[in-house]
Amino acid sequence: MPQIQLTGIQKRFTVYERPEGKWPLLRGAFIRHARQVQALDSVSFSVEEGEMVGYIGPNGAGKSTTVKIMSGILTPDAGKCVIMGRVPWRQRVDHVSRIGVVFGQRSQLWWDVPVNDSFDLLRDIYDIRPASYAVRRDELCAALDLGGLLKTPARQLSLGQRMRCELAAALLHSPRILFLDEPTIGLDSVSKLALRAFLKEENQKSGVTVLLTTHDMDDIQALCRRVMVIGRGRLLYDGGLAVMLECYAAREGQDIDEIIAEMYRDMELGEE
Amino acid sequence: MRRSLKFRPLLKACFSLFRIETAESLQYRAAAIAGASIGIFWGLIEITVYTVFFLFADRNEAALSLPQVVSYCWLHQCLFGFFSMNIDSEILAKINNGDVGVELCRPLDLYFHWFSKTAGKRIGRFWWRGIITAAVALLMPAGYRLGAPDSSWVPGFCLFLISIGAAFLLCTSFGMLITAIRMGITWGEGPANMLFLLSLVLSGAYLPLQLWPDAWQGFLFFQPFAGNFDLPIRMYVGSLSPGGGAAAIGIQLTWTAVFIASGRVIMKRKLRNIIVQGG
Known part of the structure; x- marks a missing residue:
């Protein structure tokens, strides 16, 4: 049994929208339009103990939502999630005592x-x-x-x-799993390098599983062999980083950010 | 079985949170002096107004004498640190900007986590404000001075001290109930403020409850907010029968239990549907 197992996780949010313009603005005070946004659409993956996995995708793709579900903060609408034999949102206290979470922005x-x-x-x-x-x-x-x-x-x-x-x-x-949500956001190069070196060592020494969410492709390249790509709430790629880069590299010596941008374009993932 | 095993670590963690928040809020000495100054100022105004009322009233058959009312005003100002007109600002910020998520990553029951934090802050605030106000009130000229506790019944003073503890728990648990109600709501502070104001009026902050109409006294004694200030102060000034003291503490503790239970239930329900804001 893998350490982390997600099967068909669904999560929708309701967004309330206000019509634009002068009169519609007034109408918006009485009538509001609710729109359903599918944040996660049947996401399934599994992670083995001791892996370091990169989890990438454009803004708003559903990365943070996945991390929140896996750390027991959010309850999904449907699907199964079992982490170390527990369902995070049902056995929250037991679950979070064995994981570590770092939110780069909090x-x-x-x-x-x-x-x-x-x-x-x-x-x-x-x-x-x-x-x-x-x-x-x-x-x-x-x-x-x-x-x-x-x-x-x-x-x-x-x-x-x-x-x-x-x-x-x-x-x-000493958690067995570490969720990192954009840990290097806003850091200078020295701090970034120090952080990466530390994570690598910690993973090797204590065998902690690391799931890394980031926009910094250098982080991913330095740390993860496996990468998962999410876009519009769906898991689009799950496999080796090298294979993915090879697949989308248009020419020799291309920057990794360019390759990823190319891939997002190919998957039609730009921001809405 | 599993619950009892978890109970001690929870208690230890809560106490630790309480301690750190207390230590932190004790640092803010300027705020404490400012709070005490406001309290003393209000106390003086209230006493002046009551003195005028008592001197010029046609019929003087109030349930409290003027010296009792003066002591009432001072004690109320001393104990006011327990009470808060707002949801704890740190917790409110966490509700609004989605940092609730970080709190939920802790292996702690969120209700007791926040209860300990709020309690720690309030005790820290109460400490300086209460001591300074009490010291000043005892040094006031006669007529404005905080009187000695009612000496006709000594256990009454012990009950007063117990009752202060109960009042502290009662105020905190009510604040937590409002916090739980406020969770997951994005439409501002109005309703919460109204509930706080209602509780403040009914706790005798504006007019000692025993000076309200006689016909209401039964209701006023048993409603939850009398326990905030009014009931403990009655024990101090001696306007409560000895038997009434035990009953009053019973009322305080009962309402505390009701507030804690309902706060926990509401918070649990809100957490099930919570949306953690922000990426």
Whole structure:
């Protein structure tokens, strides 16, 4: 049984639209148009333990929705999702105690308190034994070079520093699966490289499964051999990264971003 | 069996959250001084107005004497930190911008997670504001001074202290009920504010409940919001019979349980259909 198994996951959102123009605007106060948006349309895939999988697609394709469903935040309308023998949204508390999640655009550190206090709080929340907590924290601090940052409140950290702390915070309880939703967004090259090196090492050392959502193709290239492409709520490709690049590379020496753009065009995936 | 195993870690985590929020809100000393100044200012105005009423009233048969009302005003200002007219701003921001998602990635019951946070913030706010206001109130000239607790019945003061604890839980659980109702709603704060205002009026913040019409006293005693300030203060100023003290605490705890239960049920239902905003 694979570690993560999704079968036929469906999710729709209702969007309320207001008609444009002067009079329709007024009418919009009384009548509203509901439109159904199919965020995920029968998405199925499975991931084995210890894999590093890239999950890509244009904006609005349904990547974050998938991650949210897999982390137990959203309940899908239909379909099956079993992760480590559990259904995320039904056994949420049990489930999330064994996964780590990093949202690049949201912070999980406590804004006003020193990073170390945030870590101590996470120790209590995840009920980590003090001895293994100390070992794990020191290990992560060494690997991510956090020594000097622990006493700083999260709000005073730079983005790169904060992201390193976020990653450590997500890994303190030694999760078996790590979901990363655009972890390198807005980071400079040095931070990006440091983050990638760390993820690679962590994956090799502890065998943590990593599912990486990103628009940065260099991240994918550096970390993932397998890649899944989603567009308009459907899974369009699932397989080796090298095969995909070969398939869409029009000419020699083409940039990876160009190849991906070419692929999105080919799959008719531009933004609506 | 499984529940009891999970109970201790939950308690520990909640206490940890409570502690960090308390420590954080204790840092804001300027805000505490500002809060205390407002409290003292209001207290003085209220006392002046009541003094005028009591001096010039034709018939003086109110259930409370003037010194009792003066103590009432001060104690109400001291305890006001428990109460909040708003949903906790941090939690409200999380509801609005979709950071609820991050909170749901924690292996904790969301209700108790937020309850501990809110409680921690309120106790931190109450601490400085309450102490400064009480100190100033005790140093006021006669006529404006916070009176000593009713000495005719000593256990009454112990019941008063217990009742303050219960009032704290009651205020927090009501705030959490409103928070749960507010979840998943995108149309603003109006209804929440109305509910908060109603609870404030019925808790005796504008007029001590014992000065309301006699015919209403039964209802006012048993309705949930008397426990916010009015019932504990009655124990302090001695306007509640000794037997009434235990009953009052029973009422406070019963309503706390009702608010917690309904808040949890509503939050659970909202979470099932929640839409986490933002990419």
